[in-house]
Amino acid sequence: MPAASDRILKPRKTPRQARSEATVEAIFDATIQVLLAEGAARLTTTRVAERAGVSVGTMYQYFPNKQALLHAVLKRHLDGLIDKVEKACRALAGETIAVISDGLVAAYLQAKMDSFDTARALYAVGAELDLGSLQAANSKRVGEAVMAVLTSALDVRFEDVRVVAFTLHVTVAGAVGAVLERGGSRARAKILASELPIMCRAYLTAVAKRK
Amino acid sequence: MPAASDRILKPRKTPRQARSEATVEAIFDATIQVLLAEGAARLTTTRVAERAGVSVGTMYQYFPNKQALLHAVLKRHLDGLIDKVEKACRALAGETIAVISDGLVAAYLQAKMDSFDTARALYAVGAELDLGSLQAANSKRVGEAVMAVLTSALDVRFEDVRVVAFTLHVTVAGAVGAVLERGGSRARAKILASELPIMCRAYLTAVAKRK
């Protein structure tokens, strides 16, 4: 069900020639660069266009308004993250719960670390944007992927996989987000890398039933 | 060491009469109300003043600029949260680790739920503000309080309390933040209320040494 907001968030026109695809790419990149270099408050359409090496008018050819641009950039980033997590989930299917747990945490952490700067830059954007649709879709996809691996565990089963998957996702995402996207240093990220696996394994073991 | 930003963030003048204290209160409240009712994008000095029932000029008598206002409002909220957590920590000192764990999680969750709306409103503000100083102070105070209770545990001791306290704090805060401050429903908060205690107890048990 396309929300009303879709009408104003969808791209105005779709690129047909190679140069315009490059333009859109440049605009995406520029958005993140401006965000990183100047902060969310100074993220203006003009500045983005300038940095991308195109005119404002060009920007408006592909994005009906600033919000649509931000939405697109954010979606792009989130989709990338989700892909990685889903891939990890598929790779871990059928292993023991210990392996699955460690693998999931590692994948999530890795994915976030890979896009450290982008993630931090986009954090600020998320706030001033209606995240409803994106967030929901995101949660759903990740949630289902995690449920799937958990169910596939070789040695255990869960009373309520849905709840367990949700908890796992929210906890790891929340912790990583709190540390990386805000002021946290990479050093603190390392603490997470060593502690989160312990915590997740402990939790999963606590709520699992032997098969 | 007062940062350079302090100069422009500190109140321009301190209230001396009762009416001005009331004014400042009204401004704080109005800020949150506007945030809640109109969103971060429409949070303007004029609107806040209007809602507070004072003129813009009055606002600028107490806050040198918009940022200072937001900083003050955010600090106020965070301090309130920290107080509650610290209080809980003090009350839990000397108990068994199981009791401490459950108590901490409950206190954190409770504190956040109490200020559900405010927290969500302020989430957006945090992004467009330099949170460095606040965030750091916040983490430090909570971290120390948690370290203290953990150390006081009757039945166990920890190899590295600092790391454990950090992990606990970040995980719980992150998970709760992810669910409450963003699109999450109260229903999801309930899941957290039942699962987080399990997870934290499992983690603490896993890393603790018997005394």
Next chain:
DNA sequence: TCCAAACCTGAATAATGATTCATATTATGT
């Protein structure tokens, strides 16, 4: 070579918003 579609340009428009300041009102101590 030529044209229609695709693409690009950037000054102009129209709003909006943060911040100031000269002036007016109110409180407090004497």
Next chain:
DNA sequence: ACATAATATGAATCATTATTCAGGTTTGGA
């Protein structure tokens, strides 16, 4: 009651920004 410090006012100023549009340039194919 008076003087003085506190507090409040809000139109005016100065800047910034999202968005448009009338017209240019480039591309791919016939």
